[in-house]
Amino acid sequence: MSTAVDTPTSSNAPEGLDHFRTLEARQQPTWPDADALDAVARRLSVAAPLVVPSEADTLTERLAAAARGEAFLLQGGDCAETFADANATRIRNKVRTILQMAVILTHGASTPVVKMGRLAGQYAKPRSSDTETRDGVTLPAYRGDMVNGHAFTPEDRTPDPRRLEQAYRISAATANVVRAFTQGGYADLRRVHEWNQGFMQNPAYARYERTATEIDRAIRFMEACGADFDALRTVEFYLSHEALILDYERALTRIDARTGAAYDTSAHFLWIGERTRQLDGAHVDFLSRVANPVGVKLGPTTTPDDAIALAARLNPENRPGRLTFVTRMGAGRVRDVLPGVVEKVTAAGVVVTWVTDPMHGNTITSASGYKTRRFSDVLDEVTGFFEVHRALGTVPGGLHMELTGDDVTEVLGGSEEISDEGLALRYETLVDPRLNHQQSLEMAFRVAEMLTGR
Ligand SMILES: O=C[C@H](O)[C@H](O)COP(=O)(O)O
Ligand SMILES: C=C(OP(=O)(O)O)C(=O)O
Numbered sequence: 001m002s003t004a005v006d007t008p009t010s011s012n013a014p015e016g017l018d019h020f021r022t023l024e025a026r027q028q029p030t031w032p033d034a035d036a037l038d039a040v041a042r043r044l045s046v047a048a049p050l051v052v053p054s055e056a057d058t059l060t061e062r063l064a065a066a067a068r069g070e071a072f073l074l075q076g077g078d079c080a081e082t083f084a085d086a087n088a089t090r091i092r093n094k095v096r097t098i099l100q101m102a103v104i105l106t107h108g109a110s111t112p113v114v115k116m117g118r119l120a121g122q123y124a125k126p127r128s129s130d131t132e133t134r135d136g137v138t139l140p141a142y143r144g145d146m147v148n149g150h151a152f153t154p155e156d157r158t159p160d161p162r163r164l165e166q167a168y169r170i171s172a173a174t175a176n177v178v179r180a181f182t183q184g185g186y187a188d189l190r191r192v193h194e195w196n197q198g199f200m201q202n203p204a205y206a207r208y209e210r211t212a213t214e215i216d217r218a219i220r221f222m223e224a225c226g227a228d229f230d231a232l233r234t235v236e237f238y239l240s241h242e243a244l245i246l247d248y249e250r251a252l253t254r255i256d257a258r259t260g261a262a263y264d265t266s267a268h269f270l271w272i273g274e275r276t277r278q279l280d281g282a283h284v285d286f287l288s289r290v291a292n293p294v295g296v297k298l299g300p301t302t303t304p305d306d307a308i309a310l311a312a313r314l315n316p317e318n319r320p321g322r323l324t325f326v327t328r329m330g331a332g333r334v335r336d337v338l339p340g341v342v343e344k345v346t347a348a349g350v351v352v353t354w355v356t357d358p359m360h361g362n363t364i365t366s367a368s369g370y371k372t373r374r375f376s377d378v379l380d381e382v383t384g385f386f387e388v389h390r391a392l393g394t395v396p397g398g399l400h401m402e403l404t405g406d407d408v409t410e411v412l413g414g415s416e417e418i419s420d421e422g423l424a425l426r427y428e429t430l431v432d433p434r435l436n437h438q439q440s441l442e443m444a445f446r447v448a449e450m451l452t453g454r
């Protein structure tokens with residue numbers, strides 16, 4: 001594995017890495033102090049990378065397999081990570097939830113599951129409004145811990161570039177813990193299976209008994225055959241976040257000494273959000289120039305031509321695994337809008353990995369005033385995604401979820417039936433509602449059932 005990565009300078013940077021600066025970049029903070037921002041960017045540009053290019057390349061291969069139906073992507077984590085929650089317990093709970101889901105999905109898909117966290121960098125948020133008003137006072141909207149603080153005070157809400165550096169350091173610590181958990185035996189298949197058996201003790205989940213029993217029998221069968229379980233004590237685990245704050249992403253971009261190509265070393269996988277995917281915008285331009293696998297969120301207004309043009313910009317060589325389209329149409333739109341997009345992209349010969357994000361098209365405000373989602377809507381969008389791909393003969397390649405490993409009450413429904421009144425019990429997210437640990441496992445069982453018929 002090569003780990004040599006150089007800081008791009010004017011003499012070795014591939015041409016155009018800074019071209020994005022001449023284009024419109026939406027959803028950027030208004031930093032009050034340009035000199036402070038420059039100083040932070042300079043320091044970050046010589047800091048150690050969080051990931052290395054060869055890992056990103058391996059992920060590209062894995063995502064290419066997912067595009068062919070030979071693997072399935074599970075990408076999950078908070079809407080917005082927070083500095084305060086970047087502790088071992090919270091990180092472990094998230095990793096454990098993803099590992100548990102992955103075992104269930106592996107059984108359903110009968111293929112490897114590519115495990116990826118919205119983790120170690122998911123600190124910047126696009127917002128519908130630049131400001132927030134409470135009791136007649138208007139302040140800048142919270143844009144993620146990388147940009148400003150959540151407390152409703154002028155001090156907290158003023159964007160502070162030193163937060164970019166804090167985000168980098170906390171991401172490095174998070175990545176370190178994730179690597180330790182996933183490489184140090186915590187991910188042992190037998191152990192993850194035991195956790196899933198613990199989940200099944202709750203009678204609320206009797207519906208999944210059959211799948212759970214089948215998984216148990218499969219593991220016993222492997223044992224009987226003398227499978228090398230020691231080889232299953234570690235797993236590959238990839239890091240991802242929305243590439244939103246371009247000063248941060250550019251500062252962490254390095255040149256791969258092997259090839260001279262630029263990699264954004266802030267994460268293995270970066271995606272462009274629904275609000276920043278303009279073809280002539282800064283985000284598309286910047287990510288078109290790094291060699292990581294990249295994604296684009298596609299909402300319900302996406303036309304087939306938009307998708308084809310994005311692919312031409314982001315993956316002109318049509319390299320399998322390089323480009324993932326994360327569709328988030330909403331349960332009510334997915335069956336109308338997705339078929340045309342998938343059909344025309346496929347007919348154009350464009351290779352992409354199709355992933356469903358069943359969260360962002362299904363956000364509602366509950367009667368009690370919480371920003372929430374219904375478990376049933378989330379499930380319905382996933383169902384629609386599978387139906388569309390099945391009807392077209394294309395490949396449903398993965399699942400992108402907002403989830404946490406804790407027992408929060410942010411999403412309505414699930415077998416434990418979180419109600420509107422129940423949301424107040426433990427509503428902790430600072431932006432979008434996440435499936436809790438149980439709801440996440442339940443979703444995995446449901447998706448496994450869909451995959452079995454894939
Ligand atoms: O996570 C996605 C967006 O940042 C979020 O849904 C926008 O939320 P807002 O409409 O509350 O700004
Ligand atoms: C902002 C997000 O999504 P989208 O760009 O799809 O709205 C997100 O994933 O948190």
Ligand SMILES: [Mn+2]
Pocket residue numbers: 079080360402431432
């Ligand atoms: Mn979100």
